[in-house]
Amino acid sequence: MRRSSFRLVAAAAAIALAVTGCSSSGDDAANQDSEFEIFTWWASGGEAAGLQGMIDVYEAQNPDTEFINAAVAGGAGVNAKAVLQSRLDANEPPDSFQAHAGMELDGYVRGGQLEDLTSLYASEGWDEIFPADLIKAITVDGKIYSVPVNIHRANVLWWNPAAATKAGITKAPETLDEFFADLEKFKKSGIPGLALAGKGDWAIAHLLDWMLLATMGADKFEGLYNGSTSWTGPEVAAGIKNFQRALSYGNKGAGNLDWPDAGKLVTDGKAGFFIMGDWASAQWQSDGLSLGTDYTYAAAPGTVGTYQWLSDSFTLPVGAPHRNAAIAWLKVCGSKDGQDAFNPKKGSISARTDSDLSLYDDYLKSAASDWKQDRLVGSTVHGATGNNALMAAYNAAVGKYFSGGFKDNAGLAKDLAGAYEAGKA
Amino acid sequence: MSKIVKNKRSLSSRLGGLLFVLPSIIVVLIFVYGLILWSVNVSLTNQNSGTKKAIEYVGLKNYTDLMVDERFTHSLSNLIKFTVVFILGALITGFIMSLLLEKGIKGEGFFRSFYLYPMAISFIAMGTVFNWLLNSARDEDAGGLNLALQKIGLGFLQNDWYVSERGAMYAMALPAIWQMSGYVLALFLAGFRGIPDDMREAARVDGASESQIYRHVLFPQLTPTLLTILIILGHISMKAFDLIIGINGKSYVTQVVAVYMWEATFDKRDYAKGTSIAIVLLIMIAVVVVPYLRYNNKQQAYR
């Protein structure tokens, strides 16, 4: 009797020990996984360097977990999405995967392939620290499915100061009228007004996305994606008309330039303006160019005071084999340390409003201050307001219009309307 | 002779043969035919991973939808353009190469080896280079063929290559021609050299000119070779995927059937649509290949 009760006590003690052992890190779901796999398409350059920064933070906090960075690259995630898809459907999800925050996740959410992370937002205090507009934009039916690690700005105008001076342009155009006047000035000075990159359709679609926003304003633009603005109405028609006009100032043979090629035209002074997301700055910096002399920037015309954002984020797939490790990873993703390790290298700003700005370069500092005060609008082409089906059809519609010599405005409007429908289906 | 041999064989030895290939037969049945049937089955449903709805059979709806899908017809017409230009281009280039080499020339081995090397390299590796060579940038920005054309004084021939509205698929066929004309060369060369010299000599004795010999004596002998080439190139062309993704991604202007299938399956997550496109593609290939296999099978049987 005594012996058996001794055993009982010992067992209880062992259990207690095990339990306290589990929660010794002060956490109810401590990470005891020996392995952890994320899936990204950040293959090289600043993206890979930034990711490594965040991984370092994670490994310092979780020394016993082996980190595996599965990556599949390829033209803006062409192959990555395919492989990810095949893994999710085979019930072989990675522990966490990269996706643009917002509607890009729509298909995974509707397919029941992502876990709801709302409680993590509450426990980590992210509700307070991420901007309310962002939280609103990534909430689906009251639930949030991913943790944004950064913010890129899509609506940025880039140019070469010397080329602008030569063309007689003294200040950044703030309205579309000024923009078109400046395009004309560039043209007169002997270079194409606008650098275009047609490869893969998305950079041209990126231009259209900005032009629609600039033409109709943020409210009507958001209406396009909640059904209150018609795709076949006058606003879109006017936007397409402006788009057509801007394209006519483009460089010849833009069709298969990749965006770095088009960007180089601008920094070399061989083309005037360039509308591109702010990853352009990161590329040029790594090429050894300097802000202010080789290139400079402003908010894209017609959208001053509006911040068209896109955001990379990480998720928690249903059935993740190392769920605790994944949650630990997501906590790093959302943390100040994690984001400040990632973003200065990636060339983006932190999604948090409390980041340490001394770590960031001048462009990013100004972007961070705009991020706090501007009106926030999501990017269509980069997955914030459009899901994968919509983006694919949207890019194809623009590709068709552009390769057809940008003549068929009505056809484009119709195809865009079709793309919106494809996203809803 | 082989007939007599067959009759002599005991039943056990004949079954023995079957026994040794049985594992392969089972594997092929499962992994080729079984998986095709699996795909056919999916293509008759509404399976769509992006929308979580009950899977039900919808008959041939996916196929009839494709017929009126503008994107699909676009990719189909792109594929046809590509196929025609690729086959004609490779055929003509390879044929010219074989004509130049057929009689034997000093340095033949050197030329022949170089003409054939493109087939050893994958398009995943060649994508970057061809993207440069077929770049549409012109004049002072030009880098690839446009620059080369300027340098040899043919600057007026500069064009948009694979991003032009009408010529896109024709330009896209160039790398494919680059890769496969060596194959055509090899087959034609074998064809030419398989023709007994006597035939030439006889024609020569009859007073035929060189060009007459080619037209009336040699070319007719090459018809079976031509048929083989058409079928091999045809099926390669219909499967075109690596080449196009490697050079121009999923861009609308150069989208072909295999690329559209990729988009439907993985961007739209619409498996039903993706598999039905794949099955259409399979049928197109089968239409070309099956008669050829049957013809080949018959020949083997009577050998």
Add this chain to the structure above:
Amino acid sequence: MSKDLVDLITAKPDVRNKKRKLNGKERFWLIFRYISLTFIWFLVVMPIYVMVINSLKGVKNVYLTNAFKLPEKLDFSAWSVAWSGTDYFPQSISDSMTRTLFFVIQASIISAIIGSINGYVFAKWKFRGSNLVFTLFLFGMFIPYQAIMIPLVRIATTLELNKSIYVLVLAHVIYGIPICTLIFRNYYEAIPNELIEAARVDKASMVRTYRSIILPLSVPAFVVVLIWQFTSAWNDFLFAIFLTGGSPKLAVATTALNFITGSSNQVYYGVNMTASLIVSLPTLIVYIFLGRYFLRGLLSGSLKG
């Protein structure tokens, strides 16, 4: 079957009337042929030329407009970045190259053994319906693999095969069955039946006939199949990317290359070109040294041996 295709191609036709002095017209045609051959030679070599010179220009500032220009000074830094990686290219290509070599060699050997057995049966031990079965095999050579990829991934995952590189060995062995069988069958068809007959008179079993008579004669066919499987498995992208699911532990040459060249935001053409070249080298080397056998494998796709 009379003469092997490759023998025909590489046969040296006696250059007619070699001794005789060429007349004007013949000389014109000879010069014309050389000029045409050289012109075509330039077109064929151009892509690899661009690849090579741009791999010698360093990491940065390799741009389109200088595509044909020789490097001002030789800079091999792109080679070391592509091969062993740096901060910016944490995933180098060296690991995946060794891994690819490892699995490709195994896949080729297994494929060759299976192909040899199958070919032997289809050529010399025909059973009822064997021609039909063989034709059904051949069809598997022509299918677009996209049509079977999704179910295949599902099977591989369910059976947990996708945790190791052997999943690729398996895939290439399975989908290599048709072509390997074809190559061996055509080769064995050419072996005279009398040889087999003699063995049969001695009451040698099928297996022993294979071991003592067929196998020793098979070396050239083995080389052809090994090279064919080596090249196609090395260059394969589709199976590799789907079956390994992007796991860095299972990256092979083409997927690693895609990883380097496919980055969306930052592009270093110098490294891209170099990595592409490195990945192409093994198959190119095989081609250079064993071109004859490579050609034979290639031509077997035309079904007639």
